[in-house]
Amino acid sequence: xxxxxxxxxxxxxxxxxxxxxxxxxxxxxxxxxxxxxxxxxxxxxxxxxxxxxxxxxxxxxxxxxxxxxxxxxxxxxxxxxxxxxxxxxxxxxxxxxxxxxxxxxxxxxxxxxxxxxxxxxxxxxxxxxxxxxxxxxxxxxxxxxxxxxxxxxxxxxxxxxxxxxxxxxxxxxxxxxxxxxxxxxxxxxxxxxxxxxxxxxxxxxxxxxxxxxxxxxxxxxxx
Amino acid sequence: xxxxxxxxxxxxxxxxxxxxxxxxxxxxxxxxxxxxxxxxxxxxxxxxxxxxxxxxxxxxxxxxxxxxxxxxxxxxxxxxxxxxxxxxxxxxxxxxxxxxxxxxxxxxxxxxxxxxxxxxxxxxxxxxxxxxxxxxxxxxxxxxxxxxxxxxxxxxxxxxxxxxxxxxxxxxxxxxxxxxxxxxxxxxxxxxxxxxxxxxxxxxxxxxxxxxxxxxxxxxxxx
DNA sequence: CCCCGAAGGTTGCAGCAGCATTACGGGCGC
DNA sequence: GCGCCCGTAATGCTGCTGCAACCTTCGGGG
Numbered sequence: 242x243x244x245x246x247x248x249x250x251x252x253x254x255x256x257x258x259x260x261x262x263x264x265x266x267x268x269x270x271x272x273x274x275x276x277x278x279x280x281x282x283x284x285x286x287x288x289x290x291x292x293x294x295x296x297x298x299x300x301x302x303x304x305x306x307x308x309x310x311x312x313x314x315x316x317x318x319x320x321x322x323x324x325x326x327x328x329x330x331x332x333x334x335x336x337x338x339x340x341x342x343x344x345x346x347x348x349x350x351x352x353x354x355x356x357x358x359x360x361x362x363x364x365x366x367x368x369x370x371x372x373x374x375x376x377x378x379x380x381x382x383x384x385x386x387x388x389x390x391x392x393x394x395x396x397x398x399x400x401x402x403x404x405x406x407x408x409x410x411x412x413x414x415x416x417x418x419x420x421x422x423x424x425x426x427x428x429x430x431x432x433x434x435x436x437x438x439x440x441x442x443x444x445x446x447x448x449x450x451x452x453x454x455x456x457x458x459x460x461x462x463x464x
Numbered sequence: 465x466x467x468x469x470x471x472x473x474x475x476x477x478x479x480x481x482x483x484x485x486x487x488x489x490x491x492x493x494x495x496x497x498x499x500x501x502x503x504x505x506x507x508x509x510x511x512x513x514x515x516x517x518x519x520x521x522x523x524x525x526x527x528x529x530x531x532x533x534x535x536x537x538x539x540x541x542x543x544x545x546x547x548x549x550x551x552x553x554x555x556x557x558x559x560x561x562x563x564x565x566x567x568x569x570x571x572x573x574x575x576x577x578x579x580x581x582x583x584x585x586x587x588x589x590x591x592x593x594x595x596x597x598x599x600x601x602x603x604x605x606x607x608x609x610x611x612x613x614x615x616x617x618x619x620x621x622x623x624x625x626x627x628x629x630x631x632x633x634x635x636x637x638x639x640x641x642x643x644x645x646x647x648x649x650x651x652x653x654x655x656x657x658x659x660x661x662x663x664x665x666x667x668x669x670x671x672x673x674x675x676x677x678x679x680x681x682x683x684x685x686x687x
Numbered sequence: 688c689c690c691c692g693a694a695g696g697t698t699g700c701a702g703c704a705g706c707a708t709t710a711c712g713g714g715c716g717c
Numbered sequence: 718g719c720g721c722c723c724g725t726a727a728t729g730c731t732g733c734t735g736c737a738a739c740c741t742t743c744g745g746g747g
Binding site: 615649650652653656678 | 732733734735736744
Binding site: 688689690691692693694695696697698699700701702703704705706707708709710711712713714715716717 | 718719720721722723724725726727728729730731732733734735736737738739740741742743744745746747
């Protein structure tokens with residue numbers, strides 16, 4: 242899952258990014274509304290976290306702007322301006338949720354899940370493949386209903402493959418699913434993850450296999 | 465997908481070509497505007513990437529020239545000249561997008577997708593032929609909904625034929641779909657790929673056949 | 688109707704790009 | 718400080734791919 246965080250307090254932003262990454266969520270961060278518009282054009286985010294008090298204006302002005310481009314990505318407003326009237330204001334202009342600072346990361350996670358559940362979201366509910374059930378939303382995996390723990394990166398690879406199971410996923414798509422901007426890689430780290438993931442799937446008897454299509458990408462297939 | 469890259473910094477051009485090729489995109493590269501005009505006459509590109517500061521003038525002058533020939537191929541300007549006024553200038557002469565250097569390849573990809581999305585682009589959509597489904601965008605092929613792996617070059621041949629199924633595709637068009645400039649070939653490599661592709665399609669019972677029109681080209685037909 | 692040249696088809700081979708695997712070490716969390 | 722995760726790099730291997738040699742098919746003209 243990939244979020245856009247629009248927030249001008251660097252410390253909070255960093256802390257939040259770190260916290261979310263523990264949940265397997267990639268976060269792109271910007272401090273300016275102007276950049277945010279660009280970023281949403283360039284990327285498909287699962288959700289947007291928006292501060293109100295920003296250097297270049299009230300974050301709320303961003304929401305109509307976003308909707309006008311036809312994007313219905315959920316927006317969660319995170320702000321100290323948490324008076325009831327201010328909340329109404331926020332939701333009226335199209336925010337999907339409104340969360341007052343300070344807040345617990347767990348609450349944010351819960352609200353995220355809630356927001357993503359609403360429409361038949363891109364992030365599908367559960368994917369069954371082989372003897373596995375994969376839940377891209379909670380980033381959890383089970384084999385025969387028994388939870389199956391995976392390291393974060395391998396989990397991201399697996400869910401990205403599962404979302405398009407039985408179809409080839411371009412190598413570049415996988416890279417985008419596992420890494421965000423700041424963390425470019427220059428080695429075969431992705432290959433290494435795939436190798437380790439394969440071993441784990443094999444040891445666990447998951448009933449699935451990761452195939453390579455030389456020069457193109459990978460695909461997840463039942464055995 | 466095939467792009468024309470007009471850019472005088474060799475290193476950047478090479479890096480970009482390599483990056484794009486990972487997305488299954490072929491790139492033709494020239495350093496001169498004069499050549500670019502010729503190239504667009506001889507080839508059909510899905511999009512054009514244009515630098516401004518070139519040895520033979522401001523790249524922007526190329527856009528009206530191109531439009532006058534009736535070509536509406538999207539043009540994305542890539543340049544260090546990224547002042548707001550310069551952006552306006554670029555967009556006003558007919559560029560479809562304007563991207564300041566340095567930029568992230570992912571951003572370029574996103575903008576490419578955005579630009580190609582506008583008209584119901586040729587590149588999109590899935591193609592059904594015989595018992596096969598071909599997805600030129602994801603470079604994936606399935607027979608009876610079962611994924612069908614192909615080597616990269618054969619895949620490119622097949623998608624090029626599928627895009628004009630039941631119609632003859634010139635031999636030169638095929639060559640252009642499979643190879644870009646830097647990798648000229650001097651043997652019957654294309655014939656070899658077609659031969660190998662035919663064998664694979666036959667073995668798999670794909671329900672399609674590649675026919676030859678002597679002296680002209682090939683066509684893909686249901687059996 | 689057959690002959691012949693040209694276009695296309697097939698296939699073995701060698702080179703190499705791309706992939707798989709694994710060990711290593713830094714780093715972070717517990 | 719112990720263990721797990723993760724990026725890096727070295728190594729080995731697989732099979733795609735360009736090439737070329739050889740074979741087949743096609744079509745026109747004698």
